[in-house]
Amino acid sequence: MNLRIQEPRAPKAPDAAAPAGGLVPVAVPSPPPASAIRTFLRERGNSRVADATFRWLMLLCALSIFAIVALIANELVVNSKLTLAKFGMKFFVGSAWDPVNENFGALPFIYGTLVSSIVSLVLAVPLAVGVAVFLTEMCPQALRGILSFLTELLAAIPSVVYGLWAIFVLVPLLRVYVDPVLIKLLGWTGLFMQPDFGIGMFAAGVILAIMILPIISSLTREVMTAVPHTQREAVLALGATRWEMIRMGVLRNARIGIVGSIILGLGRALGETMAVAMVIGSSPTISRSLLAPAATMASVIANEFAEASDDTYRSALIEIGLALFLVTIVVNILARLLVWAVTRGAPARAA
Amino acid sequence: MGGDQGRTGEGSLSNMANQPKSSTANRRWRWFTNHMASGLAVLSTILVIAPLVAIFIDLVYKGASSLNLNFFTKIPAPVGEEGGGMANAIVGSAVLLGVASMLGIPVGIAAGIYLSEYGRGSKLSTVVRFTADVLNGVPSIVMGVAVYALIVVPTKGYSALAGGVALGIMMIPTVARTTEEMLLMVPHSIREAALGLGVPNWRSMISITLKTAMPGVITGCMLAFARVAGETAPLIFTAFGNQFWSTALNQPIAALPLQIYVYALSPYDEWHRLAWAGSLVLIVLIVVSVSLVRYVTTRGVLKGAS
Numbered sequence: 001m002n003l004r005i006q007e008p009r010a011p012k013a014p015d016a017a018a019p020a021g022g023l024v025p026v027a028v029p030s031p032p033p034a035s036a037i038r039t040f041l042r043e044r045g046n047s048r049v050a051d052a053t054f055r056w057l058m059l060l061c062a063l064s065i066f067a068i069v070a071l072i073a074n075e076l077v078v079n080s081k082l083t084l085a086k087f088g089m090k091f092f093v094g095s096a097w098d099p100v101n102e103n104f105g106a107l108p109f110i111y112g113t114l115v116s117s118i119v120s121l122v123l124a125v126p127l128a129v130g131v132a133v134f135l136t137e138m139c140p141q142a143l144r145g146i147l148s149f150l151t152e153l154l155a156a157i158p159s160v161v162y163g164l165w166a167i168f169v170l171v172p173l174l175r176v177y178v179d180p181v182l183i184k185l186l187g188w189t190g191l192f193m194q195p196d197f198g199i200g201m202f203a204a205g206v207i208l209a210i211m212i213l214p215i216i217s218s219l220t221r222e223v224m225t226a227v228p229h230t231q232r233e234a235v236l237a238l239g240a241t242r243w244e245m246i247r248m249g250v251l252r253n254a255r256i257g258i259v260g261s262i263i264l265g266l267g268r269a270l271g272e273t274m275a276v277a278m279v280i281g282s283s284p285t286i287s288r289s290l291l292a293p294a295a296t297m298a299s300v301i302a303n304e305f306a307e308a309s310d311d312t313y314r315s316a317l318i319e320i321g322l323a324l325f326l327v328t329i330v331v332n333i334l335a336r337l338l339v340w341a342v343t344r345g346a347p348a349r350a351a
Numbered sequence: 352m353g354g355d356q357g358r359t360g361e362g363s364l365s366n367m368a369n370q371p372k373s374s375t376a377n378r379r380w381r382w383f384t385n386h387m388a389s390g391l392a393v394l395s396t397i398l399v400i401a402p403l404v405a406i407f408i409d410l411v412y413k414g415a416s417s418l419n420l421n422f423f424t425k426i427p428a429p430v431g432e433e434g435g436g437m438a439n440a441i442v443g444s445a446v447l448l449g450v451a452s453m454l455g456i457p458v459g460i461a462a463g464i465y466l467s468e469y470g471r472g473s474k475l476s477t478v479v480r481f482t483a484d485v486l487n488g489v490p491s492i493v494m495g496v497a498v499y500a501l502i503v504v505p506t507k508g509y510s511a512l513a514g515g516v517a518l519g520i521m522m523i524p525t526v527a528r529t530t531e532e533m534l535l536m537v538p539h540s541i542r543e544a545a546l547g548l549g550v551p552n553w554r555s556m557i558s559i560t561l562k563t564a565m566p567g568v569i570t571g572c573m574l575a576f577a578r579v580a581g582e583t584a585p586l587i588f589t590a591f592g593n594q595f596w597s598t599a600l601n602q603p604i605a606a607l608p609l610q611i612y613v614y615a616l617s618p619y620d621e622w623h624r625l626a627w628a629g630s631l632v633l634i635v636l637i638v639v640s641v642s643l644v645r646y647v648t649t650r651g652v653l654k655g656a657s
Contacts, residue, residue: 047551054553055469061461062470062479065527068520069486072493075500130395138392147396149645154403156641158581160608161630164615165406168413168623210402217399241381243388264488271490273584274612298492298584305496305588321496325489332488336481 072325080319082312091319097284097300099308104316106297106323108284112201113296113324116276117269119205120212125262127209128216129251135217136224137246148221155214163278166207171198171279174206179291193289197281202290204280208272212265219264223257223342224250260338267331271324273298297324407634414631417624422632427594427610430619437629439596443511443605444580446598447590450515451579455522456572460561462523463530463568468556480531483524494521495585503589511597511604514590518582522575529571533564570644577640581633583608607633 077084083091083104094105131151135144175198182192182202192202227250235249251258281293282303295303297320308314421436428435462479470476498517503509537560545555561568583606586592591603592613598604607629614626 047553050554051552054556058461058465058469061458062465062476062527064458065462065479065482065486065523068523069482069489071501072489072497075497076493079500079504127395127399130392131399133388134392134396138389147400150400150403152645153638153641154399156577156637157406158583158608158633158637160581160583160612160615161406161410161634164611164626164630165409167615169405169409213399241385243385244381246388267488271488271492273490273492274608278612278615298490301492301496302584302587305499306591318496318500321493325493328488328490328493329485332485333481335488336484 076318076322076325080315080322082315083319086312092323095286099313102312106320108286109295109297109300109320111286112280112294113270113298116201116204116208116280116296117266119202119290120208120269121262121266123206123209124213124216124265128213129220129258131217132220132224133246136221137242137250151214151217159211159272159274162207162211163275166203166275166279170207171203174198174203190288191290193291196291197293199279199281199293200291201280201294204276205290207275207279208269211272211275212268215268216261216265219261219339220258223254223261223339226257226342227253254342256338257342260335260342263331263335263338267328267335270331271298271328273302277302410627410631410634413627417628418631422628426596433621435625437607437610437625439593440605440607440610440629442598443593444607446511446604447514447518447606448576448580450512450600451518451522452576454516454519455575456526459523459526459575460530460568462527463534464556464561466527466531467534468560480528483527487524491521491582492584495587495589498585499588508601509589509591509603510601511590512600514586514604514606517585517589518579521579521582521585525575525578526571529574530568533567533571534560536567537563566647570647573640573644577637580637581608583612
C-alpha cells in the first residue's frame with residue numbers, strides 16, 4: 001500500500017526538482033528509481049500508438065489469407081482468358097486434347113480425376129473406418145500411441161516418395177500378382193481388361209488410397225472420440241455386444257463427421273499430383289478398363305506445363321488448374337462444414 | 352475380449368430375445384458378428400500399416416546402399432557417368448525452405464495471434480479461420496500454377512524466389528491455425544497478470560502470451576516446414592530445377608524433391624539409385640521433425656503455464 005502511494009509521487013519529485021537547479025539536495029539521489037518508473041510510464045503512454053499499430057499489423061496478416069485466395073483465383077482467371085474465350089464451356093465437354101492443332105477439351109482429365117478418386121475412396125474408406133474403430137474402441141492403450149503415430153507418419157511422407165515407391169515396388173507387384181487375379185475374377189465387368197502395363201488408373205487409385213487413408217482415419221477418429229461416453233455406456237447397458245455398441249452408439253452418432261472426413265479425403269485425392277502423375281501413364285484418353293493408362297487434371301498440368309510452349313496450350317493448362325481450384329474449394333468447404341457441425345456438438349445431438 | 356463374451360450372454364435380455372426359440376442362434380450370430388467386426392478392424396489396421404512398413408524397408412534397403420559422402424558433396428554427374436551426388440539439390444532445398452520460412456512463419460504467426468487474441472468469437476475471425484482451412488486444401492499444383500502466373504511470367508524466368516514464395520504461401524494456413532490453437536491454451540490469468548503490471552498490450556502478447564506458447568508454436572512451424580519440405584508439384588514450374596550449383600534467388604534452383612522426381616522418371620539405373628537415396632534423406636529429415644513435434648506435444652506443451 002505504502003509503496004503504491006509513493007510511486008506516483010516519485011517521478012514528480014525530480015520533475016519539480018530539475019528546473020529548480022538542484023536547490024533541494026534531497027532530490028539528488030532519487031533519479032535512478034524515478035527514471036525507471038518514468039520510462040515505464042512513458043512507454044505506457046506511447047502504447048496506444050504501438051498497440052494500434054500492432055493490432056493493424058496482425059489484422060493485415062490475417063487478411064492476407066483472404067488476399068492469397070483472391071490472388072490465386074485472379075491469376076488463374078486472367079491467365080486462362082485465352083481458352084476461356086476461345087472454347088467457353090465446350091472446354092469441359094470436349095474430349096480431344098490436341099496441342100498441335102490447338103484443340104483442347106478437358107473431359108479425359110476430368111474423367112481421370114473422378115475415376116481415380118472414386119477408386120481410391122472405395123479402397124480407403126472401409127480401411128480407414130476400420131482403423132479408426134480399432135484405435136478408438138479396441139486398441140490397448142500401449143499400442144494406440146504407436147499406431148496413431150505410424151498413421152501420422154504415413155501422412156507426412158512426401159507425395160514424390162510415394163510416387164517413387166509406386167513406380168518401383170507397387171506397380172510391378174500389381175502387374176504380377178494383383179492384376180491377373182482381377183482380370184480373371186472381374187474381367188466380365190469390363191473394368192479390368194488386357195492389355196495391362198501395371199501403370200494406369202488402377203495403380204493411381206491404389207497409391208491415392210494409401211495416401212488419403214491417414215487423413216480419413218485421423219478425422220474419423222476425432223469425431224468418434226467426440227461422441228459422448230454416456231452414449232456408449234447406454235448402449236452397453238442395454239446388453240449390446242461391443243460391435244453393436246460401436247455400430248449403434250458410436251458410428252451412428254459420428255456419421256455426419258465421418259462423411260465430412262471422407263469428403264476431405266476426396267478433396268485431397270482430387271488435387272494429389274506427383275504420385276499420380278508418376279504412375280498413371282499420362283494418356284489423354286477415356287477408356288473403360290481401369291488398367292489402361294489415363295491422366296488426371298493435376299497430373300496433366302505437372303507433366304505438360306513445362307513443355308507447353310505456346311500461349312493457348314499454356315492457357316488451357318491454367319484453365320484446368322482453375323477448374324481444379326474451384327472444385328477442391330467447393331469440396332473442402334462442404335467437408336469442413338460437416339466436420340465443424342459435428343465437433344461443435346449441437347447438430348449431432350439433433351441427428 | 353473375455354468381458355465381452357459375458358456381455359453377449361446378457362445381451363439376450365435385449366429386445367430380440369422375445370422369441371425364445373431362436374435365442375441361441377441369435378446369440379451365436381451376435382457373438383459371430385462381434386468377433387467378425389473386431390477381426391476386420393484389426394485386419395484393416397494391419398493392411399494400413401503394411402504399406403508404411405514396406406515403404407520404409409524399401410527406402411532404407413535401396414537408399415542406404417547408395418548413400419555415401421559423394422551424395423552430400425558432389426553435384427549430379429552427366430548421364431552415363433558413375434558417381435555424382437545431390438549436394439546442389441540439398442543446398443537448393445535449404446535456400447527454398449529459408450525463403451518460404453521467412454514469408455510463411457511471420458505472417459502465419461501474426462495471423463494466428465490475430466485469430467486468438469483479437470478475433471475471438473468475431474465473425475471476421477471465423478471467416479479467416481475457415482478460409483485458412485480451405486486454403487490448406489488447395490492442391491499444391493494449383494499453387495504452383497498461380498505463383499507461376501504471379502512471379503515467373505512478370506520476371507520472365509524461373510527463379511528460386513518464385514519457388515520459395517509458393518512454398519511460403521503453403522505454410523501460412525498451417526502455421527496460423529496451430530499458433531492460434533496454442534495461444535488459446537495459454538491461461539487468461541497470465542495475460543491479466545502482465546496487463547495488471549501495466550505492460551502494454553502488444554508487449555504482453557509478444558513476450559508473455561507468445562512466449563508461453565512458444566514450444567507449441569515452434570511445433571506448428573516445424574509441421575508446416577516438414578510438409579512443404581517434400582512438396583514437388585509447386586516447384587516444377589517455379590524453381591524449375593538446376594543441374595549445377597546455384598544459390599541465386601533470381602535463377603532456377605535445384606531442390607531435393609524435384610530431383611527425386613526427375614531421376615525416378617529417368618531411364619538410368621544410376622539415377623534411380625540416387626532417387627532412392629534422396630528419398631531416404633528427405634524421409635529421415637521429415638520423420639525426425641515429426642517425431643520431435645510429437646515428443647514436444649505429448650510432454651505437455653505449456654508446462655510453464657499451468
